[in-house]
Amino acid sequence: MxxxxxxxxxxxxxxxxxxxxxxxxxxxxxxxxxxxxxxxxxxxxxxxxxxxVKEETPSDNLRTGFYNLLEEEKQWHDDKIVKLTESKKDFPWKQAFQIAASIILMFGGYFLGSHNSKQTANQEISALQKETIELREDMMLAMIENQSPSKRIQAVSFTENFVKPDVKILEALIERMQYDGNMNVRLAAAEALSEFPKSTIVKEAFIEALTTQKDPSLQIAIIQFLVKIQEKRAIAPMQQLLEHEDTADFVKEQANSGISEII
Structure with a gap:
């Protein structure tokens, strides 16, 4: 087969x-x-x-709220399916986990039906949403170690749904950006990390990467991020790039322009 x-x-x-x-x-x-x-x-x-996940019978007083929540999840899920169809990936892992999120919330709605307190219901919803995020994070961490570069890129793309990812997620992305054997994976990781400009460890990682990475495409991506966040500590490593003979001319132009924008 x-x-x-x-x-x-x-x-x-x-x-x-x-x-x-x-x-x-x-x-x-x-x-x-x-x-x-x-x-x-x-x-x-x-x-x-x-x-x-346990299934319970919902009470009438929470039925309306449950169906509203389910409709919101369905709408979010439908929007994501369109993107996955366009990308034509071999196996829609992201879609699978968005479906998982919907199912967890659906079962959670039934569980909430056994409670009459609005405060308790809100607490249970928060717990279920947290469980959904953890489920996505666990799959991302598992897939990012896959031998297939395409699977690792899929894992990296999971982070677009994380508003505030766990430190272990950021560290996994940083490791991919720095050391992955496939340049496309490294670029994808850099792009994903650039979505979290307020993170201290992300800033530190980009500054370090600017002194270690040799691929021009990745160097350009790193410079653009550091210029965007106006990171003054990036001036020194950019200056080093200008002084290195093996730095590509267009990278030097980007570094020189970046220094001017940050100062």
Whole structure:
């Protein structure tokens, strides 16, 4: 079986909905294919997360609020599906976790039905929203170690949904920007990190990267970020770039312009 066929049938395989012959073929393929084995383990982990959520019967006084919440999640989810369709990625991991978020909130709504207190309901909603964020963060951290560069880029793209990511997420992105063996992954990580200009560790990472990174494309991205946030500590490493003979001319132009804008 081809990997594409495996990915299309993973959900039914885990759910036990495939004929015995197809299930056996998938089992054999997963044993010999690291990429499909990784996808299988990630998908199974998602299913296990669902099993931890208890389902309760909602009370009438919270039914209206629940359906309003569900409609908001559905609208957000629909908007994201359009973006994923346009990107044509092999397996829509981001879509899967946005669906996961919706399902968690849906089950949470039923759980909230067993409470009559508005204050308790608000507390439970906050807890469920936190659980959704943690679920996305866990998947991002798992996927960012994948052997496939495309999977690592997908993992990096998860951060667009994080308003205030955990430190471990930022550290994982910084490691990718600094040391990933694929330049596209490093650029994607730099772009993702640039969305958090107020973070101290992000600022420090960009300043350090300016002294260590040699790829012109990444150097340009780093300079542009540091100029945008008006980081005066970046002037010294930019000056060093100007003095290095191996620095590309267009990078020197960007560094020289950046120094002028920061001063």
């Amino acid at each position: 081809e990997c594409k066929n495996i990915e299309e049938q993973l959900v039914d395989f885990i759910d036990g909905q495939l004929p015995p012959e197809d299930s056996q073929n998938i089992k054999q393929h997963i044993k010999s294919c690291d990429a499909c084995k990784s996808n299988y383990e990630d998908t199974k982990a998602l299913f296990l997360a669902f099993e931890k």
